[in-house]
Amino acid sequence: MRSTMNSDPLPSIANACARARQIVVVTGAGISAESGLSTFRGPRDALWEKYDPMQLATPEAFERDPELVTRWYDWRRREGLNARPNAGHVALAAIERIVMNRGARFTLLTQNVDRLHHRAGSRNVHELHGSIHVWRCTSTGRELEPPAHPFAEFPPRSPFDPRGLLRPAVVWFGEALSPSALDVARGAMETGDVFFSIGTSSVVFPAAGFVEHAIQRGGTTVELNPNETPISGRVTHSIREAAGAWLPRLASALA
Ligand code: BV8
Secondary structure (H helix, E strand, O other): OOOOOOOOOOOHHHHHHOOOOEEEEEEOHHHHHHOOOOOOOOOOOOOHOOOOOOHHOOOOHHHHHHHHHHHHHHHHHHHHHHHHOOOOHHHHHHHHHHHOOOOOOOEEEEOOOHHHHHHHHOOOOOEEEEEEEEEEEEEOOOOEOOOOOOOOOOOOOOOOOHHHHHEEEEOOOOOOHHHHHHHHHHHHHHHHOOEEOOOOOOOOOOOHHHHHHHHHOEEEEEEEEOOOOOOOOOEEEEEEEOOOHHHHHHHHHHH
16 A cells, blocks of 8 residues: 655545544554653653563563562553643544544544543543553452552552452453453454554554554555554555644544
C-alpha cells in the first residue's frame, strides 16, 4: 500500500472517516508521550526509566524480584495519576463523539495501561493489556484500585488473603490477553472500514497484527507516528507526525 510522504492526506482521511460505518483505533505508549509518560522503546532518563520494560513486564520478573517489579509499577502508576491527557487523547474523544452522533461506531483498542483515554472522555475504550490502576491478589484473584499514595510496603501484601501479594492487573509478556478484549478486537477488525494505528511501534502481538486484518479487508489504514515502523510501508497513509499535533486537525475537519 502507498505511504503518504508528500501531499497532505488529511482531506482524504477525513472523507473516509465521514463515510465510515465503523472506525477502529489502536493506540500505544506514543499517544501518552506528550503527557510526559515514557514509552517502552524510546529514550528513558528518569530514575525508574532505566529499567527495561521487556525485562520487568513478565511473570518471571515478578516471581524473581516482586519488590523491584511492584516498586517499578507503583512508580508508573503514580506517574500516570500525575499525568494529564494531552491534545491527542482529547481529539480522539471528540472524534468518537462526532462519529457516534452521526450513527456510526467508534472502537478504541489501547495497549496503554494509564487510563488517559478514559480521563480524556473516550467512552468505548478497551484495554488490551489491562490497567496499572487496578491491582490483583495473587492468591484470590480479587482486584482493587489502590489509593494515590505509594504502597506502604513492597511487594504489597494482599488485603484479601494474608498469603497473597498484590500485582498490577496488566497483561505481562507471555500472559494471554482477556478473551473479552480479544473478542471486541476481532469483531471490530471484521466490521471496521477505517483503521488507525497511533503511537505504537507495532512490534507487540497480537495487537500489532490487527492492522493486517484491516489491510486484507481493503479498508483505509492510517498510521500516525513520528518514526517508521514495520507497518509504515503497508498502510494507506503513514503520517510522520506527533499524535497531539495531527489528531486535533482531524477532529476539526470532521466537526
Ligand atoms: C500473548 C502491559 C499468548 C504491561 C505489555 C505472536 C502472537 C502472539 C504473541 C506473540 C507473537 N510473537 C511474540 C509474541 C509474544 C509477545 C510479543 O508480542 N513479543 C514481542 C516483543 C515480539 N506477546 C505477548 O506475550 C502477549 N501475550 O500473546 O500471549 C498466550 C496465549 C495463551 C496463553 C498464554 C499466552 C502479551 C503482550 C502484552 C505485553 N504487555 N504491556 C505494562 O504496560 O507494563 S506490552 C507493552 O508494549 C505495552 O503495552 C505497550 O503498549 C506495548 C507496545 O509498545 P508500544 O505501545 O508500541 O510502545 P513503544 O514504546 O514500543 O512505541 C511507542 C511508539 O510511539 C514509537 O513507535 C514512537 O515512535 C511513537 N511515538 C512517540 N511519541 C509519539 C509517538 N507516536 C505518536 N505521537 C507521539 N507524540
